[in-house]
Amino acid sequence: xxxxxxxxxxxxxxxxxxxxxxxxxxxxxxxxxxxxxxxxxxxxxxxxxxxxxxxxxxxxxxxxxxxxxxxxxxxxxxxxxxxxxxxxxxxxxxxxxxxxxxxxxxxxxxxxxxxxxxxxxxxxxxxxxxxxxxxxxxxxxxxxxxxxxxxxxxxxxxxxxxxxxxxxxxxxxxxxxxxxx
Numbered sequence: 001x002x003x004x005x006x007x008x009x010x011x012x013x014x015x016x017x018x019x020x021x022x023x024x025x026x027x028x029x030x031x032x033x034x035x036x037x038x039x040x041x042x043x044x045x046x047x048x049x050x051x052x053x054x055x056x057x058x059x060x061x062x063x064x065x066x067x068x069x070x071x072x073x074x075x076x077x078x079x080x081x082x083x084x085x086x087x088x089x090x091x092x093x094x095x096x097x098x099x100x101x102x103x104x105x106x107x108x109x110x111x112x113x114x115x116x117x118x119x120x121x122x123x124x125x126x127x128x129x130x131x132x133x134x135x136x137x138x139x140x141x142x143x144x145x146x147x148x149x150x151x152x153x154x155x156x157x158x159x160x161x162x163x164x165x166x167x168x169x170x171x172x173x174x175x176x177x178x179x180x181x
Contacts, residue, residue, distance in 0.1 A: 021140065021172050021173070022049070022104075022105075022172075023170050023171060023172070023173065024049060024050065026170065027050070027053075027129075027131055027173075028050070028053045028057060030175060030177070031054075031100060031102065031177070032057055034127065034129075034177055035100050035126040035127055037059060037098075037099030037126060038059060038099055039059055039060040039061070039099045039100070040059050040061055040062070040098060040100045040101070040102055041062045041093065041098045041100070041102065041120075041124075042054065042061065042063040042064075042074075043063070043064055043091070043101060043102065043103045043104075043106055043116070043120065044064070044065055044066075044088060044103060044104065044105070044109065045063030045071070045074045045083060045104075046067075046104070047070060047073045047074060047077060048063065048073065048074030048075075048077040048083075049104070050102060050104045051074055051077070051078045051081055051083075052078050054102070055078050055081060060098075061078055061080070061081040061082070062082040062083070062084075062093065062098060063078075063081060063083045064083070064084050064085070064086040064087075064088070065083070065085065066085070066086070068085055071084065071085050087110075087111070087116075088106060088107075088119065088120075089110060089111060089112050089116050089119055090119065091119045091120070091122070093123045095122050095123065096122075096123070096124070096125045097123055097125075098123055098125065099125045100124060100127055100128070100129060101120035101124045101127075101129075102129045102130075102131075103116070103120070103128070103129070103130045103131065103132075104131045105131060105132060105133060105141070107130050107132060107148060107153070108133070108142060108146050109142075109146070113148075113156045114156050114159045114160050117156055117157060117159075117162070118160045118161065120160075121161055121162065121180060124180055126179070126180060127177060127178055127180055128162070128177075129175065129176070129177050130153065130157075130176040130178070131173055131174070131175050131176075132147070132148055132173065132174050132176070133147050133173065133174070134147070134172065134173065134174055135147045135148065135174075150176075153174070153176050157176065157178050162178040162179070162180075164178065164179040165177070165178050
């Protein structure tokens with residue numbers, strides 16, 4: 001269970017070069033522009049990089065992670081947020097309780113990606129955003145065999161019930177936006 005979860009140092013998750021590659025501000029801008037949410041659930045929150053960015057925009061933030069150290073770190077960084085220990089496949093939130101569910105580099109780590117997106121669809125009012133590493137061999141990020149292709153992301157999204165899927169252009173990462181219609 002959770003064999004692919006991140007087990008490196010927390011500081012690496014906030015390394016300046018990694019943050020730049022992730023285009024945190026641009027990703028948050030795209031999510032906010034699409035749905036104008038008041039709340040967001042950050043699945044696999046890690047050290048709360050995206051939770052912090054969403055909170056800085058005035059959104060009510062919640063997060064989950066399977067690693068208790070990460071939940072504690074995210075809680076420290078975003079004290080107004082609600083952070084819980086939970087896997088992506090079993091979100092401890094009521095149906096339609098948060099406007100947007102965000103997966104930042106976590107869908108490839110889910111034990112059951114379809115179930116994870118189905119859970120996200122259950123919790124989200126407006127939509128789900130998935131940020132992933134590009135499916136190419138490179139020195140940063142997870143090994144190639146753990147990365148998800150665009151076609152696989154689309155297959156998983158459709159299996160979870162999403163029909164409207166869009167991908168705004170980023171410099172390096174792959175952002176997938178899915179509406180709940």
